Amino acid sequence: MEVAVYWGCMIPTVEYAYELSLRATFPRLGVKLIDLKGVSCCGSPIKSVNRLAADYLALRNIALAEETGTEHLLVPCNGCYLSLSEALHHWRTDEELQGEMEKFLDKEGLTLEGGIKIVHTINFLHDIIGLEAVEKAVKKPLTGLRLVSHSGCHILRPSKILDVDDPERPRKLDDLIRALGAEVLEYPESLDCCGAGLLLSHPETAVSLSATKLRAIQGLGVDGLVDSCPACHMMFDARQETGARAIGYKLSLPVVYYTQLLGLTMGLDGRSLGLHLNQSPVEKLLERAQKTFP
Structure with a gap:
């Protein structure tokens, strides 16, 4: 195709x-x-x-x-x-x-x-490529990993125009993560904004929003956060330390793109997937993933 x-x-x-x-x-x-x-x-x-x-x-x-x-x-x-x-x-x-x-x-x-x-990446993989094809591509399933997802605002709303996923209860990214063998947890803050829209006008508020969401996720004891939006990823990954200082709370949560996670299960090396560019502590997730691989 x-x-x-x-x-x-x-x-x-x-x-x-x-x-x-x-x-x-x-x-x-x-x-x-x-x-x-x-x-x-x-x-x-x-x-x-x-x-x-x-x-x-x-x-x-x-x-x-x-x-x-x-x-x-x-x-x-x-x-x-x-x-x-x-x-x-x-x-x-x-x-x-x-x-x-x-x-x-x-x-x-x-x-x-x-x-x-x-x-978008999410509905293309979920609806057109299909979950079965994604599952077949997995060589190293993430059995035992506990993850959460963040779909982002701009593929969900306005729902009269966009059709990627249910704007009130998005599930396709969760389905795609499960297709890799991991467990996906639900959490109340799943629809909360990453804060990127305020980064230029109110940077302190922007990073506080992202950090507050990360704090809630970290409290769940999960292995990482999976996203598929560059702006959201920038807020959760590259600005994680800045956000931690803004809210006065230590954050140490691995954040990865879904396509990076997909590549790991395909047996690809981290550098080819750009994991060396992530600024959150992805090595923690990689170590956990290595332990689950057969």
């Missing part, structure tokens, strides 16, 4: 462990990633300033993806997934916007049909 992939800005520049692990694991599931040429920002940073420009930035990326002829456009970043999905929804439901976008796209020699399906 071939799938076009839009990485956005954050994954290739800051959170490239996500890209490394996704590139390492997807071919082993029979997925060939088609990189897009000439892409731009998803438009998210300027939504509140110029909605028209934001929609155009998103739609031109979708038009570039359609040129590949693939059925699906994989967008691993939650924020980018939201931006592209919202823009396509606006385009489909607003004839006036369609006319304006057609003019802009025509200047670049682009056309938009709107038929490509935008998917």
Whole structure:
């Protein structure tokens, strides 16, 4: 299966462990990633300033993806997934916007049909690749590991536009983790925001939000937190120590991308999955995982 992939800005520049692990694991599931040429920002940073420009930035990326002829456009970043999905929804439901976008796209020699399906890592693996295929790819199950998940806000809401998972009770990431052999615990704070949206305007509040959630998770005695969003991962992983200082509590919780965990069960080495780039104490999780491997 071939799938076009839009990485956005954050994954290739800051959170490239996500890209490394996704590139390492997807071919082993029979997925060939088609990189897009000439892409731009998803438009998210300027939504509140110029909605028209934001929609155009998103739609031109979708038009570039359609040129590949693939059925699906994989967008691993939650924020980018939201931006592209919202823009396509606006385009489909607003004839006036369609006319304006057609003019802009025509200047670049682009056309938009709107038929490509935008998917995130979670629903692509869960719904299209399927849990059975994921389970078959596992060589070293994580039996005995106790983990929790964090889906993130921007693939769940607004639910009238997005269809990755149930916005009130998301379960697909949990299902995917269980497919690797680990136990998944539920916890009351599962839908709490990571705080990334406040990082530029109120950084102290932002890291306090992420640290408060991490404190609750750490109190469960789990082996780690699994996520699939670069912004959320940055808050929980790279800014874990900063958050700990903000709330005055020692945090030591391993945080990994789902694709990193998937790669470990496939028998891939940690460096190929970008685990050397994680800033949370992932060595604790790796040690526990090694003990569970047959």
